[in-house]
Amino acid sequence: MTASQNSADPVEVRFSDLRPGLVRLAYRMLGSTADAEDVVHDAYARWLAADRAAVREPAAFLRIMVTRLCLNQLTSARRRRETYIGPWLPEPIFDPEDGEPLDDITLPLMMALERLSPLERAAFLLHDVFGMSFPEVAEAIGREAAVCRKLTSRARVHVREARPRFAVAREDGFRIAAAFLAASRSGDMAALRALLTEDVVATADGGGKVSASLAPLVGREAVLVRHAAMARDFGRDPSRLVRYATIDGLPGFVTVEAGDIVQTTALWLRADAVAALYVVRNPDKLIRVSRLG
Helix, strand or coil, X not given: CCHHXXXXXXXXXXXXXXXXXXXXXXXXXXXXXXXXXXXXXXXXXXXXXCXXXXXXXXXXXXXXXXXHHHHHHHHXXXXXXXXXXXXXXXXXXXXXXXXXXXXXXXXXXXXXXXXXXXXXXXXXXXXXXXXCCHHHHHHHHCCCHHHHXXXXXXXXXXXXXXXXXXXXXXXXXXXXXXXXXHHHHHCCHHHHHHHEEEEEEEEEECCCCCCCCCCCEECHHHHHHHHHHHHHHHHHCXXXXXXXXEECCEEEEEEEECCCEEEEEEEEEECCEXXXXXXXXXXXXXXXXXXXX
């Protein structure tokens, strides 16, 4: 009888315990929950076929396997993004509602990881985020440990600016998210101005499937002009709030917009003001989110 046929099988139980972390690793590598789950499913099939008695540390073994599978996928994934319509954002995921973050990876950091080479990304995630030793990282990506140290060091330089300098309490983040939602939907541009940093950047991902800006809006005035125009639409077709949530480590909210379009909005805060906002409207990335509505 295989592990899939017997839920009490220790092989399946062990993999089940490790699966959430493996999906998280694959998602951080690929930016897509669906792709991450496919990779982990493939890893599970290979795990069943492996000589498990010879594996001393299943967690490390499976992380290495998942990393290699992700590296194989990254080339084709990046090719698809080259033809993507408008800005690309990772599929939104939600932190648990008890307030405990999944890890310290936020959406801005995910975007910074996108600018790294696949090997830099893998080395950084495995060592700095998932705590693997450099010899283990070396085995995962097929490079010497010394090379992995250099890859990780270079990656840290690129992602340093994407890490929040000051932690924002969950309650404060949701308070600012609520104020942003109220100001942006009511057309209160004075209140919205007070919430934005001068250098705020707004990025919306519609994927060519629904309306969204085809380039990020840079600067407070550009964001205000866009929201002033959208406020008229909100007056005719009000947004429906589904819930506030921590989205990829950032405070934000899920809404249903005109035309029954589900969207997520995540806010990156700096000194209690919105320094960046990330809006995902592409329905292909919101299949799971739409069930909330």
